[in-house]
Amino acid sequence: MALVFNDFRRNLISWNSTVSGSVLNGFPVICLELLQISDLMPNICTLSIVLSTCASISALRHGKQVHACILKSGSDLNMTLGNALITMYAKCGALDWSSRVFQGMSERDVVSWDAMVAAHAQHGEGKEAIRCFEAMQEFGIRPDPVTFTIVLSACSHSGLVDEGYRIFSSMFEECGVEPGMDHYSCIIDLLGRAGSLDEAEKLVNSMPFCANSHTWWALLSACRAHGNVRLGRVAAGFLLETEPNNPAVYVLLWIFMVQLGNGKKLLV
Numbered sequence: 468m469a470l471v472f473n474d475f476r477r478n479l480i481s482w483n484s485t486v487s488g489s490v491l492n493g494f495p496v497i498c499l500e501l502l503q504i505s506d507l508m509p510n511i512c513t514l515s516i517v518l519s520t521c522a523s524i525s526a527l528r529h530g531k532q533v534h535a536c537i538l539k540s541g542s543d544l545n546m547t548l549g550n551a552l553i554t555m556y557a558k559c560g561a562l563d564w565s566s567r568v569f570q571g572m573s574e575r576d577v578v579s580w581d582a583m584v585a586a587h588a589q590h591g592e593g594k595e596a597i598r599c600f601e602a603m604q605e606f607g608i609r610p611d612p613v614t615f616t617i618v619l620s621a622c623s624h625s626g627l628v629d630e631g632y633r634i635f636s637s638m639f640e641e642c643g644v645e646p647g648m649d650h651y652s653c654i655i656d657l658l659g660r661a662g663s664l665d666e667a668e669k670l671v672n673s674m675p676f677c678a679n680s681h682t683w684w685a686l687l688s689a690c691r692a693h694g695n696v697r698l699g700r701v702a703a704g705f706l707l708e709t710e711p712n713n714p715a716v717y718v719l720l721w722i723f724m725v726q727l728g729n730g731k732k733l734l735v
Contacts, residue, residue: 593625659689
């Protein structure tokens with residue numbers, strides 16, 4: 468890549484292409500180094516790539532440097548860069564800075580709100596994620612399928628069963644969003660974590676499409692945690708049939724059987 472890059476006159480497009488290529492090929496640190504040696508003024512595309520890189524490797528110091536460059540430019544915070552900053556700070560563990568950026572944006576779109584809901588979800592603040600989800604609707608921003616996936620996942624990881632069910636039920640009725648596989652997986656995972664495995668099984672059987680492996684993985688993990696042998700056998704059978712070469716399936720089954728004791732077998 469470096470040899471090709473040195474063969475032509477550099478401009479901002481070539482810099483952006485090289486920086487992006489470094490990230491896509493698994494060399495995020497090179498991306499940051501290229502930005503430092505460039506004598507060109509980065510544009511929104513460049514800065515977005517770098518912020519995304521900082522988020523992926525939790526490079527908070529570099530991310531703050533990019534934020535400082537944006538502030539020094541003296542212009543209002545662009546929505547694209549604002550959204551990238553929210554995500555970067557959240558993934559680097561600085562939730563308070565995500566909130567500051569969000570509050571300082573003169574304009575916000577659904578991606579901005581999604582980023583803030585996700586920021587709270589990533590930090591285990593399920594109730595705050597729901598408050599943010601509700602606030603976006605009060606501001607006239609209609610949630611999209613991604614929004615519902617994020618907030619339902621937040622409910623699942625925070626054990627907010629009633630809230631998650633309420634949001635799931637409101638998707639189509641209030642927002643006109645048809646629940647997809649990701650949304651069903653989130654709510655099934657939520658029920659499984661809470662030990663409501665019978666309800667989770669009913670939901671799996673009532674879905675308008677077949678459950679995918681992610682859903683069965685969630686169920687099998689829940690069955691292991693709550694000792695449900697019957698449903699665990701069903702979930703395990705599906706995973707063994709669809710992922711016979713996945714060693715993780717056999718490891719989880721072995722753990723399950725050890726927990727149940729030698730007198731009980733998961734698969735017969």
